[in-house]
Amino acid sequence: MTPVELVAPATETEALEELARGPAGSRAIVAGGTDLLFDLQGARPGPTHLVSLRRLPWRTHAWEAGGLRVGATEPLRTLEADPRLGQELPALAQAIAAVGSPALRRQATLGGNLGRSAPASDLAPALLALDAEVELVGRAGARRMSVDRFLRSSRSTALLAGELVRSVRLPEARPRSAYLWQRVRPANDISQIGLAVAFAPSPGLWRVALGGVPPRPVLAPDAARELAGDRPAAREIASAAERLAAHPALVSDRRATEEHRRRLAAVLCTRAIRTAVGEPRDPP
Ligand SMILES: Cc1cc2nc3c(=O)[nH]c(=O)nc-3n(C[C@H](O)[C@H](O)[C@H](O)COP(=O)(O)OP(=O)(O)OC[C@H]3O[C@@H](n4cnc5c(N)ncnc54)[C@H](O)[C@@H]3O)c2cc1C
16 A cells, blocks of 8 residues: 555644645545545555544534534534434434444544435435435635535535535434334444434424435425424324335345335335324334
């Protein structure tokens, strides 16, 4: 392996200056490194410098103006230790708990999960359903956009060269939300499907998002349209599940067949809405 220099700037300005140095492709950003170090194996030509974000003052979160702002480099394990997360944004708490193991979550970050833009990300569907925004920063300044606009395709995002994800913002508490997933081997596999639902009190609408589907997690507005009010009726939930099962993103790949995914989507949709509203998942 070619020797790589590790650089760890202490400020945002230094980090952005470091990213602007050298020829294109010479600098790779590293946060927790759980994806990047794996991805770099065999990369030709690889970067000459790894720009670590560990020393930046972004390893924290704050509850502000009714919502939550998470620093891009805060370890998932620190975030999930906040008891308010499970009460106010259960879908995000459940999605974080689904990522790998506690040891992995001590390293892994929200910024890295979004930066990688993996189809099977457990965090992306929860962030989509919770209407999250990313805050990006580059030498030209900062900008914000929805996670839906940020995620383009597998390993492709709206980040421009030299830009960083600085934080992720969740606009408000959404206690009626849930994230469920299905894997072949629950302990050490990635999700065949992930399903997030969230009720936004104002304007009183549900958002439904699917993960584990190529090329990226997606919103399912057709399914959400069937759900009315903060406690949808059984027939509305059944109709949402049926519409979700027809979503065009549910296709076959090496992890699951289309037919299996469509069945799972319908079952998880019903269970997730029931979980979100505090009803038994499988009523008698
Ligand atoms: C064994 C194992 C199990 C896993 N299980 C799961 C799972 O169950 N569910 C799941 O969703 N994921 C899983 N992952 C994937 C991974 O752990 C997560 O995606 C993690 O959140 C990535 O965060 P990180 O800080 O380690 O990212 P890094 O590896 O540091 O970076 C990932 C990518 O994002 C870029 N990046 C990082 N931070 C920023 C930033 N602030 N701004 C711009 N770009 C940035 C990097 O350049 C790189 O391209 C697993 C990984 C492993 C190795």
